[in-house]
Amino acid sequence: MRAHRSVWIALAAVIAMVMMAAAQQPQKEIKHVTIRPTSPASGQEMYKTYCAVCHGTDGKGNGPAADALKVPPTDLTALASKNAGKYPALKVSAILSGEQVLAAHGSKDMPIWGHLFRSISSGHDSEVQQRVTNLNKYIESLQKK
Numbered sequence: 001m002r003a004h005r006s007v008w009i010a011l012a013a014v015i016a017m018v019m020m021a022a023a024q025q026p027q028k029e030i031k032h033v034t035i036r037p038t039s040p041a042s043g044q045e046m047y048k049t050y051c052a053v054c055h056g057t058d059g060k061g062n063g064p065a066a067d068a069l070k071v072p073p074t075d076l077t078a079l080a081s082k083n084a085g086k087y088p089a090l091k092v093s094a095i096l097s098g099e100q101v102l103a104a105h106g107s108k109d110m111p112i113w114g115h116l117f118r119s120i121s122s123g124h125d126s127e128v129q130q131r132v133t134n135l136n137k138y139i140e141s142l143q144k145k
């Protein structure tokens, strides 16, 4: 059950971050999503479980925790349109694997997913890669025309 314990540690980290964000603005109420391990094969399941709380189910940046963050979550449906119509797959995978650090990392608003994925994948790099690839494909499918 080692893998399961890691999942809870990873998810506790996410919840702690959301609660810290909430503490800065106590008037905001943070809804807690039900947390569970996900299949690395489903980008949609991973997105809904790990990302929608901030970026919104539709990817537009309006998840339940968004109001409590200092830096608003990026509208993920506009990544292609903000990049001359081309979805920036390499940039997104660099962000998700933790190679590219976002400004908001300093304020812990955007979690470093590479670390979390490694912990729920029992350290298997190929599974981490699969998670990044499938999430990336799912976000690409959300792009507005």
Ligand code: HEC
Residues within 6 Å of the ligand: 017, 018, 046, 047, 050, 051, 052, 053, 054, 055, 065, 069, 071, 072, 073, 074, 079, 092, 095, 096, 102, 103, 104, 105, 109, 110, 111, 113, 135, 139
């Ligand atoms: C706790 C809230 C939170 C969660 C959960 C979260 N994000 Fe973010 N995300 C942010 C914030 C805030 C930013 C803006 C960071 C900045 O501009 O410095 C961001 C930025 C991003 C960006 C950068 C877009 C760009 O090019 O500027 C990507 C890609 C992204 N998130 C993907 C994801 C994915 C995929 C997940 C789930 C695995 C996720 N995020 C979960 C808060 C979150």
